[in-house]
Amino acid sequence: MLKKLENILVTGGGQVLSAQTLSIIFSRTPLLGERLSM
Amino acid sequence: MERDNFFEKADICDFGEIKKIFKKYDIDTVLNFAAESHVDRSIFGPKDFVQTNIMGTFNLLEVARENWKGREYVLFHHISTDEVYGSIEEGCYFYEDTAYKPNSPYSASKASSDHLVRAYHKTYGLSVTVSNCSNNYGPYQFPEKLIPLMILNILEEKNLPVYGDGGNMRD
Numbered sequence: 231m232l233k234k235l236e237n238i239l240v241t242g243g244g245q246v247l248s249a250q251t252l253s254i255i256f257s258r259t260p261l262l263g264e265r266l267s268m
Numbered sequence: 269m270e271r272d273n274f275f276e277k278a279d280i281c282d283f284g285e286i287k288k289i290f291k292k293y294d295i296d297t298v299l300n301f302a303a304e305s306h307v308d309r310s311i312f313g314p315k316d317f318v319q320t321n322i323m324g325t326f327n328l329l330e331v332a333r334e335n336w337k338g339r340e341y342v343l344f345h346h347i348s349t350d351e352v353y354g355s356i357e358e359g360c361y362f363y364e365d366t367a368y369k370p371n372s373p374y375s376a377s378k379a380s381s382d383h384l385v386r387a388y389h390k391t392y393g394l395s396v397t398v399s400n401c402s403n404n405y406g407p408y409q410f411p412e413k414l415i416p417l418m419i420l421n422i423l424e425e426k427n428l429p430v431y432g433d434g435g436n437m438r439d
Contacts, residue, residue, distance in 0.1 A: 239295045241280055241328065242302025 280324035286331045295335070298344045300328055301404075303381075306412055307351070307374045314373035321377035322384070329388045336394070343395050346385045350402045351375035356437050362400070 274293070278285040280302045289295065302324060304310065304317045329344065336342045353362045354369030368383075370376040388394040405415040421428055430436070 236297075237293050237295050238297040238299060239289065239293070240299045240301060242300075 280328055281319060283327050283331065286327055287334070290331050290335045295332075296339070296342045298328055298332060299347070300325060300345065301347045303347075303378065305349075305374065307372050310372055310374035310377070314377075317373050317377040321374075322380045325381035326384055329384060329394065333388060333392050333394055343397065344385065344388070346382065346396065346398045347404070348382050348398050348400045349375060349378050350400050352379040352382060352400060358437065364400075 276289050278289060280286060280300075302320070304320045310317045325346065332342070332344050350362055351372070352368045352370050352375050353366045354371050354375075356362065368379045370379040382398055382400075385396050385398055389396045403414050405413065409416045411417055411420055418428055
């Protein structure tokens with residue numbers, strides 16, 4: 231699934247969006263309705 | 269090398285503009301960081317917080333719902349805050365199923381937007397995730413935020429401002 235998410239709209243907060251944040255978000259399979267602990 | 273990052277200046281409360289952006293880039297994923305986020309500002313002027321955090325998130329959800337009908341590989345990730353859970357007792361932790369107890373207009377507006385995101389999943393089957401994190405930080409962050417404020421004050425040998433007696437805890 232992750233490989234097929236390609237066109238990402240990042241709203242606001244661009245200044246705090248780090249590679250680390252993105253990797254945390256996408257390192258876990260995004261299940262429907264799942265809450266992520268960061 | 270082909271350019272793969274684009275900047276669009278738009279208001280998330282502007283439904284038409286967000287709709288255009290979705291179409292233009294064939295958006296399949298939203299990471300919603302956009303928010304009014306300074307607690308003190310929310311106390312003096314809560315209206316902007318209600319407008320941006322609740323109505324803005326609603327707009328994004330609506331555009332996503334409209335554009336993603338029948339699409340499988342999509343994701344709406346909503347960035348929230350630990351503040352939706354209110355104050356923490358010593359020795360306790362927040363969990364995903366901890367009851368919401370927002371204490372400021374800011375956290376109430378974020379809690380409301382979290383509920384909308386959840387409702388769009390339950391009602392419309394939208395693929396969503398929510399993260400409730402403490403004190404996001406990073407390069408070029410506005411210096412009113414905790415971590416850059418502390419770093420800048422340390423560099424300038426100024427006092428480090430804390431709320432209350434400094435005993436407040438985070439999960």
